[in-house]
Amino acid sequence: MSAVSTLQGRLGEFDEKRLLLLAMFVPFTLFFVLVWGVPIGYALGMSLFSDPTGAAEFAFLGNYVDVLTSELFGTALWNSIVYALSSTVLSLVLGLGLALVVNRKIKGGNALRTMMIFPYLLPTLVVIFMWTFLLDPNVGAVNQFLLDYGVIQEPLAFFSSTTWAMPAAIVASVWKYGSFAFFILLARLQAIDPNLYERARVEGASTWQAFRDITIPNLRGAILIIILVRGIWMFNKFDIIYLATRGGPLDATTTLPIMVYELAFLGSPDFGGATALAGIMFLLLAAVAVVYFWAFKPEQEVTT
Amino acid sequence: MAQPIRLDDVRKEYHTAGASHVAVDDLSLEIPEGSFTTIVGPSGCGKTTTLRMIAGLETPTSGTIHFGDRDVTDVRPQDRNAAMVFQSIALYPHMTVRENIAYGLKVAGVPKAKRDAAVDEAAETLQIREQLEKMPAELSGGQQQRVALGSAFVQDPDVLLLDEPMSDLDAKLKAELRVEVQRLHKEMDATMVYVTHDQTEAMTMSDHVLLLEEGRLAQFAPPSDLFDRPVSQYVAEFIGTPSTNTLPATVEVGGDAPTIVGEQFEIPAPSDLFADRIGDSVTVGIRPQYLSPDGGDHHVRVIVDVVEQLGTEFVVHGTSVDGTHINVVDERVGDAGPDDELSVGFDGGDAFVFDKDGETICHGDVLVAARSASPSQ
Numbered sequence: 001m002s003a004v005s006t007l008q009g010r011l012g013e014f015d016e017k018r019l020l021l022l023a024m025f026v027p028f029t030l031f032f033v034l035v036w037g038v039p040i041g042y043a044l045g046m047s048l049f050s051d052p053t054g055a056a057e058f059a060f061l062g063n064y065v066d067v068l069t070s071e072l073f074g075t076a077l078w079n080s081i082v083y084a085l086s087s088t089v090l091s092l093v094l095g096l097g098l099a100l101v102v103n104r105k106i107k108g109g110n111a112l113r114t115m116m117i118f119p120y121l122l123p124t125l126v127v128i129f130m131w132t133f134l135l136d137p138n139v140g141a142v143n144q145f146l147l148d149y150g151v152i153q154e155p156l157a158f159f160s161s162t163t164w165a166m167p168a169a170i171v172a173s174v175w176k177y178g179s180f181a182f183f184i185l186l187a188r189l190q191a192i193d194p195n196l197y198e199r200a201r202v203e204g205a206s207t208w209q210a211f212r213d214i215t216i217p218n219l220r221g222a223i224l225i226i227i228l229v230r231g232i233w234m235f236n237k238f239d240i241i242y243l244a245t246r247g248g249p250l251d252a253t254t255t256l257p258i259m260v261y262e263l264a265f266l267g268s269p270d271f272g273g274a275t276a277l278a279g280i281m282f283l284l285l286a287a288v289a290v291v292y293f294w295a296f297k298p299e300q301e302v303t304t
Numbered sequence: 305m306a307q308p309i310r311l312d313d314v315r316k317e318y319h320t321a322g323a324s325h326v327a328v329d330d331l332s333l334e335i336p337e338g339s340f341t342t343i344v345g346p347s348g349c350g351k352t353t354t355l356r357m358i359a360g361l362e363t364p365t366s367g368t369i370h371f372g373d374r375d376v377t378d379v380r381p382q383d384r385n386a387a388m389v390f391q392s393i394a395l396y397p398h399m400t401v402r403e404n405i406a407y408g409l410k411v412a413g414v415p416k417a418k419r420d421a422a423v424d425e426a427a428e429t430l431q432i433r434e435q436l437e438k439m440p441a442e443l444s445g446g447q448q449q450r451v452a453l454g455s456a457f458v459q460d461p462d463v464l465l466l467d468e469p470m471s472d473l474d475a476k477l478k479a480e481l482r483v484e485v486q487r488l489h490k491e492m493d494a495t496m497v498y499v500t501h502d503q504t505e506a507m508t509m510s511d512h513v514l515l516l517e518e519g520r521l522a523q524f525a526p527p528s529d530l531f532d533r534p535v536s537q538y539v540a541e542f543i544g545t546p547s548t549n550t551l552p553a554t555v556e557v558g559g560d561a562p563t564i565v566g567e568q569f570e571i572p573a574p575s576d577l578f579a580d581r582i583g584d585s586v587t588v589g590i591r592p593q594y595l596s597p598d599g600g601d602h603h604v605r606v607i608v609d610v611v612e613q614l615g616t617e618f619v620v621h622g623t624s625v626d627g628t629h630i631n632v633v634d635e636r637v638g639d640a641g642p643d644d645e646l647s648v649g650f651d652g653g654d655a656f657v658f659d660k661d662g663e664t665i666c667h668g669d670v671l672v673a674a675r676s677a678s679p680s681q
Contacts, residue, residue: 203408
């Protein structure tokens with residue numbers, strides 16, 4: 001009798017648990033399928049048709065071949081890589097430097113930490129307005145500063161120069177997104193037992209040796225995740241570049257997302273090409289991410 | 305080479321938002337070379353600050369610290385040839401046990417083969433050979449502590465500093481590691497300074513005990529001196545468990561010599577020390593271990609509150625008739641129950657007498673001498 005009741009009790013418990021699991025799981029699965037799965041599938045489907053929104057005709061990989069062989073693709077891919085890599089690496093370096101400074105508990109460290117969140121909170125439009133103003137050849141403070149100190153002889157129109165448009169876009173992006181790395185790295189730094197540094201000092205380690213042997217290994221996982229996540233975000237970043245330069249001048253800042261936009265909405269709309277290019281970007285990033293995880297194992301954290 | 309450590313008027317002040325706090329107050333002493341010295345005291349008495357100043361992790365506000373003849377007051381911790389074991393153990397979490405132990409040697413530029421040999425030797429001594437390739441997180445608390453000791457051991461320091469290394473361990477492990485630490489001290493040529501708040505650790509392990517009171521030196525002496533010849537009521541009460549019983553008394557004229565008169569006892573006192581204290585209130589200190597139910601020249605009646613058994617001994621927590629809290633440790637008081645009245649006695653030779661500021665006026669040996677000299681007895 002007691003055995004039966006125990007069994008029933010267990011079954012009842014099991015059912016309750018399963019019910020709870022389902023109640024948690026099903027809505028989110030539905031949501032995910034509707035909001036992510038369907039549009040992605042739909043877009044990938046579209047990429048297999050020529051003129052998918054009008055007289056759709058199955059073209060299989062025709063759109064992919066067209067996009068990959070187009071003149072712009074190489075330039076846009078290169079621009080994307082340059083933009084994503086440099087803005088990620090620079091914001092990592094900047095974020096790490098500032099995090100190390102704030103972690104030293106210097107005077108004004110708290111104020112600096114609070115200020116660091118502001119660029120992240122500002123709308124991209126405002127950030128770009130600010131930077132176009134700062135970099136303006138006629139009224140911009142940066143040109144004024146460079147002229148006063150004799151670095152340049154003529155004012156530079158940063159966002160309209162094929163040489164300087166990309167660096168200017170990168171600087172604006174680092175300014176806006178550098179705090180992402182800063183906050184993650186600061187949190188990680190604050191989690192390191194300060195006694196480790198004291199022990200290292202007593203054991204004879206120099207500041208540099210302590211940084212190399214304690215700080216870097218403890219930050220490794222965070223740095224690798226920042227590079228991956230920030231890199232993917234910057235690779236897909238559209239707004240900040242488009243608002244600053246519209247991909248110009250002469251395609252100097254046309255990255256892959258901007259090329260997708262141009263294919264889809266400029267001139268004669270080519271949704272087939274645009275969705276095919278989006279598919280190519282997705283596959284590229286997925287491949288890079290898989291290789292990255294395999295090579296660096298960023299999920300391995302230092303266990304404390 | 306073990307070095308003596310000399311502190312001269314060492315003072316450390318902390319300033320926070322206008323308020324200044326003196327952590328260590330003009331401390332002067334010399335820790336003999338190769339000795340095992342324990343710094344003990346209640347929380348916030350400045351013992352860890354003192355240790356950190358010896359390590360170089362804190363700079364004294366004033367005063368000097370010497371290792372032997374060398375003034376190290378402003379020398380960086382890297383250049384002091386000291387090793388330190390921290391309360392938090394502080395193993396590098398991302399290094400194996402072997403790398404942890406060898407780290408000090410690695411930054412000193414010792415070649416790998418020599419490092420490995422040193423680590424193997426240390427691991428043998430500390431019985432952690434099996435753990436060498438593991439990560440610190442995989443070890444038990446006791447093993448982690450052994451690794452920390454090992455990393456100090458391989459550096460062959462002149463001065464080995466330990467900051468409450470066992471405060472997080474259970475009693476059995478503590479006892480085990482106490483032996484380990486003392487064995488290590490015998491094998492090493494280093495002056496060892498050990499900080500603890502646990503006076504049992506201090507009394508059992510060390511050659512010298514430095515007891516601090518609010519940043520000041522209360523007494524610096526071998527453990528037996530702190531137990532038998534405390535310089536103040538503070539020392540007598542801090543050292544020893546249970547704490548020393550303190551009985552209020554007054555110095556009165558008794559016959560031809562002054563007498564210390566308590567609620568239930570009268571102790572003849574030497575004239576040279578007590579003649580000008582007539583009428584003063586004093587405190588008589590007597591250790592619970594020196595109170596016994598049958599012996600003694602002087603007697604105190606105690607109402608029993610609680611009896612605890614400690615192996616073969618019993619501890620009676622009680623109250624005397626005038627309300628003073630009194631503890632008795634003896635093998636023969638186990639039969640006592642709550643509210644029983646117990647008469648316990650002590651010899652004058654075991655008592656301490658403190659003045660009203662808590663300074664020791666005399667120890668028991670002086671009282672005994674006074675009594676034998678007194679013609680009325």
